[in-house]
Amino acid sequence: MWGLFVNWGHSAFLSIFTYVLGLYMGWQSFGILGCWAAIELCALALIPLLSGISISETNGSMVYFSLQCLGSFCLFLGGLSVNSFMFQIGFMPSLILLCSGLFLKLGAFPFFFWVPRAMAEMSWFGCAALAVPQKLLPMFMLHDVKDLIGLSGFDSLCLATEVVCCLTALVAAVYSVNLKDLRVLFAYSSVIQSSFLMLVSLVDPISMCIYLVLYSFLSFGFCISMDGLEIYSASALAKLGKAEKQWVGLLLGCYAMSFAGIPPFFGFCLKVFFVEKCMATFPVSCCILIILSVVSMYFYYDIFVSCALGSWTGALSEWVSCNFDPQAGKKVHFVLVVALVNVFGCILFLVCLGIFHL
Numbered sequence: 001m002w003g004l005f006v007n008w009g010h011s012a013f014l015s016i017f018t019y020v021l022g023l024y025m026g027w028q029s030f031g032i033l034g035c036w037a038a039i040e041l042c043a044l045a046l047i048p049l050l051s052g053i054s055i056s057e058t059n060g061s062m063v064y065f066s067l068q069c070l071g072s073f074c075l076f077l078g079g080l081s082v083n084s085f086m087f088q089i090g091f092m093p094s095l096i097l098l099c100s101g102l103f104l105k106l107g108a109f110p111f112f113f114w115v116p117r118a119m120a121e122m123s124w125f126g127c128a129a130l131a132v133p134q135k136l137l138p139m140f141m142l143h144d145v146k147d148l149i150g151l152s153g154f155d156s157l158c159l160a161t162e163v164v165c166c167l168t169a170l171v172a173a174v175y176s177v178n179l180k181d182l183r184v185l186f187a188y189s190s191v192i193q194s195s196f197l198m199l200v201s202l203v204d205p206i207s208m209c210i211y212l213v214l215y216s217f218l219s220f221g222f223c224i225s226m227d228g229l230e231i232y233s234a235s236a237l238a239k240l241g242k243a244e245k246q247w248v249g250l251l252l253g254c255y256a257m258s259f260a261g262i263p264p265f266f267g268f269c270l271k272v273f274f275v276e277k278c279m280a281t282f283p284v285s286c287c288i289l290i291i292l293s294v295v296s297m298y299f300y301y302d303i304f305v306s307c308a309l310g311s312w313t314g315a316l317s318e319w320v321s322c323n324f325d326p327q328a329g330k331k332v333h334f335v336l337v338v339a340l341v342n343v344f345g346c347i348l349f350l351v352c353l354g355i356f357h358l
Helices: 003-008 010-028 032-051 055-083 091-106 114-119 124-131 133-144 146-175 182-203 205-229 242-260 267-278 283-299 301-308 315-321 326-343 346-356
Strands: none
Touching: 010 032, 010 133, 032 055, 032 091, 032 124, 032 133, 055 091, 055 114, 055 124, 091 133, 091 146, 091 182, 114 124, 114 182, 124 133, 124 182, 124 205, 133 182, 133 205, 146 182, 146 283, 182 205, 182 267, 182 283, 205 242, 205 267, 242 267, 242 283, 267 283
């Protein structure tokens, strides 16, 4: 993963600088078209980082680029019709077009299909980039739409967004059954997290940023761990040794319970934060999303059972001593540190939540 920055040099840092510039433009923007321009700048900045060095990564980035262009077209037409007196198609069609563009960019229902298709072709770095950075500005724009439509229209927007969020999480849970490609499973997990983020963004954009930062720790930790072990699917686990297979299975099990929000893992703090912010405004949707999030634990359950359960005799000493390869030993120790920080970081966050009253 980090070899990408070494190989690309200034190109990678230029892309990151462009993305940060787009974030600043979006933060300072007061209109839909200005925010649209910032979203496009961020989307273009991510494409060189997603392309990678292989043909499959290039194909995945082309899927991302094509769907982002379609979403940009819907956003532009919707924003133009809302703000212009010369190009009007009616307020409700304009709002539907605008929200369709946002849902398409976020990978929400019914436009979720491109997220697993793109992530299946990308490296773990590309998966992490799609899971977190590309969602930030569209979430802000979803919150800013309420300033255009007023309180009466905002109630309708909230109801429609609730339905979309619940359907997004439900469809992602159904489509993830019996999948063995870890990148596709992670993609559907990211789609479910988009449902949580959309509801939080309607309540408070600052809370949405906090939630996204917390989720970034979990998602980047998972991607770094899988990239460090060079594991992309369940079939890759068959090539590992007995001790390695068991501990990788345990690692996947811990991340599965963390993504599901089970204490004491780090993902539990995401669910606590979400319930605290959204239960009063969206009680029914909160309950549905929490249940579907727990169901998502079964994304990784079969892999966890097949790898981690079995004879543990000598597995710990073989894994920790890393007799197989000194270089592999450094990699495995780094992966274990990342995993421990991510899955057990919940306690620190809950302490901060009580001290600073987030």
